[in-house]
Amino acid sequence: MNTLLEIKDLNVSFQGNENENKTGNKNETVAAVSCLSLSIREKETVALVGETGCGKSVVAHAIMRLLPPESRVKGRIEFGGKNLLELSEKEMAKLRGKEISIIFQNPSLALNPVYSIGHQLAEPLRIHGQEKEEVKGKKKTKALSKVVEALKRVGFSNPQEYMGYYPSWCSGGMNQRFLIAASTMLDPVLLIADEPSKGLDRSRVAELENELKGLKEKSETSLLLISHDLGFVRQIADRVAVMYAGEIVEIATPSTLFESPLHPYTQGLLNSLPENGFVPIPGSSPPLSSPPAGCRFHPRCPSKEKRCTQEHPELKEGNGRAVRCFLCP
Numbered sequence: 334m335n336t337l338l339e340i341k342d343l344n345v346s347f348q349g350n351e352n353e354n355k356t357g358n359k360n361e362t363v364a365a366v367s368c369l370s371l372s373i374r375e376k377e378t379v380a381l382v383g384e385t386g387c388g389k390s391v392v393a394h395a396i397m398r399l400l401p402p403e404s405r406v407k408g409r410i411e412f413g414g415k416n417l418l419e420l421s422e423k424e425m426a427k428l429r430g431k432e433i434s435i436i437f438q439n440p441s442l443a444l445n446p447v448y449s450i451g452h453q454l455a456e457p458l459r460i461h462g463q464e465k466e467e468v469k470g471k472k473k474t475k476a477l478s479k480v481v482e483a484l485k486r487v488g489f490s491n492p493q494e495y496m497g498y499y500p501s502w503c504s505g506g507m508n509q510r511f512l513i514a515a516s517t518m519l520d521p522v523l524l525i526a527d528e529p530s531k532g533l534d535r536s537r538v539a540e541l542e543n544e545l546k547g548l549k550e551k552s553e554t555s556l557l558l559i560s561h562d563l564g565f566v567r568q569i570a571d572r573v574a575v576m577y578a579g580e581i582v583e584i585a586t587p588s589t590l591f592e593s594p595l596h597p598y599t600q601g602l603l604n605s606l607p608e609n610g611f612v613p614i615p616g617s618s619p620p621l622s623s624p625p626a627g628c629r630f631h632p633r634c635p636s637k638e639k640r641c642t643q644e645h646p647e648l649k650e651g652n653g654r655a656v657r658c659f660l661c662p
């Protein structure tokens with residue numbers, strides 16, 4: 334499989350973080366993502382997991398170039414022979430939604446309440462100039478049929494009925510499916526799903542998971558899945574990258590990762606699952622404005638040695654996996 338997207342040494346920091354009101358320190362720098370390298374191959378599903386605040390959404394937004402102006406971004410994000418970080422806003426706008434698309438966390442914020450679902454689903458066609466050829470005259474039916482097709486793909490058996498609905502008429506689960514339909518309207522080669530099940534009730538989560546599975550089976554799209562749900566990650570991902578405090582600490586296939594996790598943090602994450610006895614990792618993640626010296630996980634690590642408090646371990650690759658820990662081969 335060819336590489337579709339390659340992130341090389343990505344560093345993202347924020348000057349004057351969102352806690353500045355609490356700390357009063359406007360000059361504090363938050364290093365949200367540090368030296369992160371990760372590739373996604375064609376048709377591959379890569380999952381990004383880790384505790385809240387470890388930098389997962391920042392990676393997603395860096396790929397989409399949707400980080401706020403106060404962010405400092407370094408490194409390369411190679412896609413189709415180009416570095417996305419060097420594209421002009423105009424060039425990037427051509428890719429967004431068409432080649433790389435994102436499903437955001439909160440459907441009620443991502444959908445516009447004043448437009449009908451049908452109108453919003455046709456939006457990507459309008460943005461990418463396909464409206465002119467396809468909505469005017471005879472070709473109008475083609476645009477309509479694309480919207481109908483997309484709605485069918487996410488499980489609506491009578492799509493015509495829903496085209497005139499407004500987001501407020503629909504449940505959170507339905508709106509999430511509309512968003513997936515909108516994100517996949519133009520058959521992107523890469524779809525990013527940033528905790529798409531957050532805030533949905535259990536039955537909706539199961540539905541959403543089925544949509545994503547169906548999408549993976551039916552389309553050629555690569556998927557970057559950011560999720561808390563390790564059970565789902567295990568079912569759907571081809572590779573899993575575990576993040577801790579802005580860094581990747583382990584990458585492996587789900588079977589390898591879940592059966593023989595190497596990094597003490599990954600082991601801790603798995604032990605905290607209900608089926609493994611719900612044993613929480615002691616302590617909490619460090620503030621990214623002042624991560625600990627040495628291994629960032631050392632204050633919480635049951636296996637730490639003296640050097641772990643002083644030296645920073647590199648991510649070492651071998652046998653198709655990668656791990657950042659002095660104790661691992």
Ligand SMILES: Nc1ncnc2c1ncn2[C@@H]1O[C@H](COP(=O)(O)OP(=O)(O)O)[C@@H](O)[C@H]1O
Pocket residue numbers: 347349350351363365383384385386387388389390391392401621
């Ligand atoms: N716009 C911003 N300004 C300042 N800090 C930010 C901003 N966005 C994210 N951060 C910080 O970056 C870190 C990573 O955030 P995020 O990627 O959202 O974590 P998560 O893994 O939960 O998705 C957090 O410490 C967060 O507070």
Ligand code: SF4
Pocket residue numbers: 596597598628629630631634635636637638641646657658659660
């Ligand atoms: S490098 Fe040391 S502190 Fe870090 S995870 Fe490995 S054993 Fe624990």
Ligand SMILES: [Mg+2]
Pocket residue numbers: 389390391527528
């Ligand atoms: Mg997030």
